[in-house]
Amino acid sequence: MLSVSSVAIKLLKVVNMEYEVVIGLETHAELATITKLFCGCSTKFGAEPNTHVCPICLGMPGVLPVMNKKAFEYALKAAVALDCEINRFTNFDRKSYYYPDLPKNYQISQNYYNLGIDGHMNMSVNGSIKKIRIHNVHLEEEAGKLIHPEESGADYSLVDFNRAGVPLLEIVSYPDMRTVDEVESYMQTLRKILLYTEVSDCKMQEGSLRFEASISLRKKGSDKLGNRVEIKNLNSMKSVIKAIEYEAIRQSELLDRGETIDRETRLWDEVGEKSQRMRSKEESQDYRYFPEPDLLPVLIDEKWLSAVKNSIPELPLARKQRFIEACKLSDYDAGILTEEKVLADFFEECVKILERPKSFSNWIINDLLREVKDRKLDISNLPIKPRQLAALVEIIEKGTISSTIAKEVFSDMIQTGNDPQKIIEEKGMAQISDEGLIESVIDKIIAANPNVIEDYKKGKKNALAFLVGQVMKETKGKANPKMVNEKLAKKVGV
Amino acid sequence: MRLSGHTALQIREKLLSREIQASDLVGQLFKWIKDIEPNVQAFITTCEKEALEKAVEIDKKIINRQKVGLLAGIPIAVKDNICTKNLTTTCASKILQNFIPPYDAFVVKRLKEEDAIIIGKTNLDEFAMGSSTENSGYKITRNPWNHECVPGGSSGGSAAAVAADFSFLALGSDTGGSVRQPAALCGVVGIKPTYGRVSRYGLIAFGSSLDQIGTFTKDVKDAALLLQVIAGYDSYDSTSAQVSVPDYLQRIESGVKGLRIGIPKEYFAGGLNTEVGVAVKDALKLYEKLGATVVDISLPHTEYAVAVYYIVANAEASSNLARYDGVKYGYRTGESRGIIDMYCRTRSEGFGNEVKRRIMLGNYALSSGYYDAYYMKASKVRNLIKSDFDAAFEKVDCIMCPTSPVPAFKIGERANNPLEMYLSDIYTIPANLAGIPGISIPCGFSKTGLPIGMQILAKHFEEKKILQIAYAFERETDFHLKKPALKGSTG
Numbered sequence: 001m002l003s004v005s006s007v008a009i010k011l012l013k014v015v016n017m018e019y020e021v022v023i024g025l026e027t028h029a030e031l032a033t034i035t036k037l038f039c040g041c042s043t044k045f046g047a048e049p050n051t052h053v054c055p056i057c058l059g060m061p062g063v064l065p066v067m068n069k070k071a072f073e074y075a076l077k078a079a080v081a082l083d084c085e086i087n088r089f090t091n092f093d094r095k096s097y098y099y100p101d102l103p104k105n106y107q108i109s110q111n112y113y114n115l116g117i118d119g120h121m122n123m124s125v126n127g128s129i130k131k132i133r134i135h136n137v138h139l140e141e142e143a144g145k146l147i148h149p150e151e152s153g154a155d156y157s158l159v160d161f162n163r164a165g166v167p168l169l170e171i172v173s174y175p176d177m178r179t180v181d182e183v184e185s186y187m188q189t190l191r192k193i194l195l196y197t198e199v200s201d202c203k204m205q206e207g208s209l210r211f212e213a214s215i216s217l218r219k220k221g222s223d224k225l226g227n228r229v230e231i232k233n234l235n236s237m238k239s240v241i242k243a244i245e246y247e248a249i250r251q252s253e254l255l256d257r258g259e260t261i262d263r264e265t266r267l268w269d270e271v272g273e274k275s276q277r278m279r280s281k282e283e284s285q286d287y288r289y290f291p292e293p294d295l296l297p298v299l300i301d302e303k304w305l306s307a308v309k310n311s312i313p314e315l316p317l318a319r320k321q322r323f324i325e326a327c328k329l330s331d332y333d334a335g336i337l338t339e340e341k342v343l344a345d346f347f348e349e350c351v352k353i354l355e356r357p358k359s360f361s362n363w364i365i366n367d368l369l370r371e372v373k374d375r376k377l378d379i380s381n382l383p384i385k386p387r388q389l390a391a392l393v394e395i396i397e398k399g400t401i402s403s404t405i406a407k408e409v410f411s412d413m414i415q416t417g418n419d420p421q422k423i424i425e426e427k428g429m430a431q432i433s434d435e436g437l438i439e440s441v442i443d444k445i446i447a448a449n450p451n452v453i454e455d456y457k458k459g460k461k462n463a464l465a466f467l468v469g470q471v472m473k474e475t476k477g478k479a480n481p482k483m484v485n486e487k488l489a490k491k492v493g494v
Numbered sequence: 495m496r497l498s499g500h501t502a503l504q505i506r507e508k509l510l511s512r513e514i515q516a517s518d519l520v521g522q523l524f525k526w527i528k529d530i531e532p533n534v535q536a537f538i539t540t541c542e543k544e545a546l547e548k549a550v551e552i553d554k555k556i557i558n559r560q561k562v563g564l565l566a567g568i569p570i571a572v573k574d575n576i577c578t579k580n581l582t583t584t585c586a587s588k589i590l591q592n593f594i595p596p597y598d599a600f601v602v603k604r605l606k607e608e609d610a611i612i613i614g615k616t617n618l619d620e621f622a623m624g625s626s627t628e629n630s631g632y633k634i635t636r637n638p639w640n641h642e643c644v645p646g647g648s649s650g651g652s653a654a655a656v657a658a659d660f661s662f663l664a665l666g667s668d669t670g671g672s673v674r675q676p677a678a679l680c681g682v683v684g685i686k687p688t689y690g691r692v693s694r695y696g697l698i699a700f701g702s703s704l705d706q707i708g709t710f711t712k713d714v715k716d717a718a719l720l721l722q723v724i725a726g727y728d729s730y731d732s733t734s735a736q737v738s739v740p741d742y743l744q745r746i747e748s749g750v751k752g753l754r755i756g757i758p759k760e761y762f763a764g765g766l767n768t769e770v771g772v773a774v775k776d777a778l779k780l781y782e783k784l785g786a787t788v789v790d791i792s793l794p795h796t797e798y799a800v801a802v803y804y805i806v807a808n809a810e811a812s813s814n815l816a817r818y819d820g821v822k823y824g825y826r827t828g829e830s831r832g833i834i835d836m837y838c839r840t841r842s843e844g845f846g847n848e849v850k851r852r853i854m855l856g857n858y859a860l861s862s863g864y865y866d867a868y869y870m871k872a873s874k875v876r877n878l879i880k881s882d883f884d885a886a887f888e889k890v891d892c893i894m895c896p897t898s899p900v901p902a903f904k905i906g907e908r909a910n911n912p913l914e915m916y917l918s919d920i921y922t923i924p925a926n927l928a929g930i931p932g933i934s935i936p937c938g939f940s941k942t943g944l945p946i947g948m949q950i951l952a953k954h955f956e957e958k959k960i961l962q963i964a965y966a967f968e969r970e971t972d973f974h975l976k977k978p979a980l981k982g983s984t985g
Contacts, residue, residue: 055596061699098816103817287862288861288865290810
């Protein structure tokens with residue numbers, strides 16, 4: 001097995017020396033509908049096996065599919081968001097292959113008239129923008145799941161059809177990627193677009209977002225594509241990257257030895273970090289596509305299409321650019337804020353209430369996200385409201401509380417969901433700006449620390465900081481620090 | 495006792511006026527079935543107990559003057575490729591020998607809503623693939639008019655059940671003539687409605703773009719009654735039409751004055767049995783007498799219909815039948831080594847020869863590199879056949895022709911010649927390709943006493959017109975009143 005550093009070195013050799021790595025991705029995203037594509041069964045993840053099933057999604061004799069309009073619209077939305085040309089006449093085809101998790105032994109998919117074709121997606125790679133072309137976007141049904149018993153020597157497998165019939169969006173890119181950085185950015189950018197358009201929840205751990213890669217190598221400067229190898233069973237973005245690296249090295253070694261690359265499909269072994277041949281081109285399946293006679297073609301008119309176009313929100317990359325320009329945020333901060341739509345929405349809500357983008361950006365990135373992470377909260381369900389964070393920032397600006405106290409208030413807000421005003425009031429956290437009160441505390445501290453005063457007068461400047469600290473301690477951090485500094489300096493006679 | 499003297503509408507009157515009781519009716523019916531069925535073999539499954547229970551329930555409703563459905567207390571037989579909840583549905587295939595559907599087909603739901611009494615599931619060619627009912631995985635149904643002859647197919651069991659007075663009504667399915675041809679061969683009335691007129695939900699698919707559920711009845715008015723119940727939009731079938739259903743019985747006596755009848759010259763060419771030709775021509779003369787005009791027309795692409803049909807239907811069938819794999823329901827082979835072996839054994843053992851032949855033909859037509867040459871081309875020619883009808887209906891109101899080129903043939907006579915068997919459907923297939931409605935009505939008998947049927951075709955959704963035209967003929971003739979002589983073990 002290759003060690004990590006040797007992978008990096010070998011990979012560097014592949015790309016620096018003579019080969020160009022050509023990569024395309026096929027993405028499957030489960031659409032976020034409540035019910036399945038062709039029946040009324042729930043799409044909810046994690047139910048007891050075979051409880052979200054009916055005669056239709058089980059492919060019983062005599063049943064017929066009926067299109068879920070919402071799913072179709074989600075697919076259309078995604079196709080529009082990926083700048084595809086929309087086929088105004090689109091229909092569905094049967095893709096035939098035998099597998100026990102496929103109830104009808106054909107999958108209702110699209111082949112002859114895909115919903116969207118010839119799209120593209122802009123993405124940011126190491127600070128510059130790269131355009132990746134999309135070959136097609138289409139809608140199909142999900143298969144079930146095989147469950148293999150853990151006992152050794154078991155001569156059976158079980159099938160869970162809960163997932164069978166869940167609407168699935170397939171997005172096929174052109175082989176426009178050349179580096180793993182580009183692949184990483186492609187996956188992240190696509191994920192963000194699907195989340196922004198709210199067509200998929202993109203939960204990779206639940207399998208609702210999956211990738212398959214196809215990789216080929218060619219001599220630098222050549223415009224002829226090499227034989228491509230498809231890689232399946234990539235369960236995380238990390239696996240995608242690892243599998244591509246592995247494959248690039250494998251192919252380069254074969255080519256170096258003067259061997260040819262077979263067109264084949266390989267399975268990625270997550271544990272062993274290597275891939276194995278699943279089938280060769282000769283063994284490739286003949287899917288025997290033909291138009292699904294049980295569904296009518298869908299005609300998309302101008303009105304429908306423009307309604308869908310209007311429903312597309314500002315996409316992450318555009319939003320990030322706007323945050324950088326209009327809110328004067330750094331590239332890094334704007335990137336983090338636009339990573340999740342909910343976060344960007346939250347940020348914008350805050351700014352709408354109070355125009356302090358930099359402050360909000362800091363609070364969200366440094367504090368809110370940390371709390372979310374520490375408490376393992378769901379990002380789509382933030383524990384505080386923009387109105388509350390805006391109120392906190394306003395209170396700090398007014399000088400009612402110090403920034404140290406503010407952190408405490410914030411933490412309390414996260415925990416209780418209470419408004420900052422209420423927390424400050426109930427806990428008596430408001431900053432003390434009462435001159436008389438602060439002076440009396442200062443007098444008390446001076447009286448109690450004659451030695452420190454002596455030191456200070458002898459020129460030990462940081463003795464003053466010690467005294468400020470004592471005053472803050474005495475007031476439980478609530479004294480207005482600016483005022484304490486000024487008055488203390490005056491008293492000890494600077 | 496044989497209940498041959500009555501139609502469903504007449505029985506309905508007697509039931510509602512309490513002259514007879516549904517439970518007595520069903521009891522007598524099953525006595526007759528038990529007596530005669532051994533010679534006919536129309537059923538795969540009968541459900542006497544459930545039928546009697548339902549009859550008692552309906553009797554109670556009638557006595558209590560509760561509202562009852564259109565088919566209250568009327569026995570009906572259902573082709574065994576239409577799903578009936580909790581009642582075995584086999585498609586006459588070994589591969590579904592134990593299959594008990596957990597749901598009712600749309601039409602079965604409608605029958606139940608209208609208080610019909612389902613008496614059993616009728617025999618068919620396995621998966622409706624055939625024209626003689628000889629391809630059943632279970633039994634060969636015999637023509638009630640001559641037990642040495644086939645009843646036609648694939649809905650041979652339903653046609654025989656009505657002809658033998660086992661049932662007043664029956665449902666069948668028609669993919670290339672499977673209702674009309676057996677109706678003709680058994681001397682009963684059979685309608686194949688417009689594609690989309692009746693929901694296919696629960697009809698076990700053969701050729702999805704061609705399949706349509708149809709009716710078997712003793713006369714035209716009963717056909718109107720039964721069609722009334724099963725027609726209409728169903729949200730569970732995307733191909734079912736959102737076209738309102740007219741009252742089919744209303745003005746059924748309108749007559750045919752001024753009607754223009756098209757006679758396609760291609761349908762009266764070689765291969766047509768003389769007696770059948772004469773019977774249909776006599777019928778046309780009667781129509782002329784009743785005020786209709788007969789017009790010669792041409793359907794120029796007719797000669798391609800059978801070829802197109804066997805590509806489209808088999809391609810769709812090869813895909814529709816892929817689900818019978820032994821994984822989820824139905825037959826599974828005993829011993830196997832791995833999943834592929836299990837698939838192969840299950841399907842080899844579960845399907846009959848004709849089904850296997852069609853799966854192979856269909857898969858071939860869809861395979862990579864052949865799709866354009868076969869399926870695509872067939873779809874294009876199919877459109878030409880549709881256009882033939884569109885053009886014809888510009889000139890005429892309906893088209894008349896024989897339903898089958900020959901009367902019932904002998905059992906075994908064509909069994910080993912699939913091509914000759916496929917030609918049995920030469921007059922019925924074009925209507926399925928075009929999606930238009932058609933009816934077969936009795937119009938004569940051969941010298942050997944076998945029924946002859948005539949087909950009437952019209953534009954999409956013109957079932958009402960077809961029924962009016964058919965009734966005009968039936969009112970003037972008595973072919974539909976003749977009954978096969980049937981003798982059982984107890985006489």
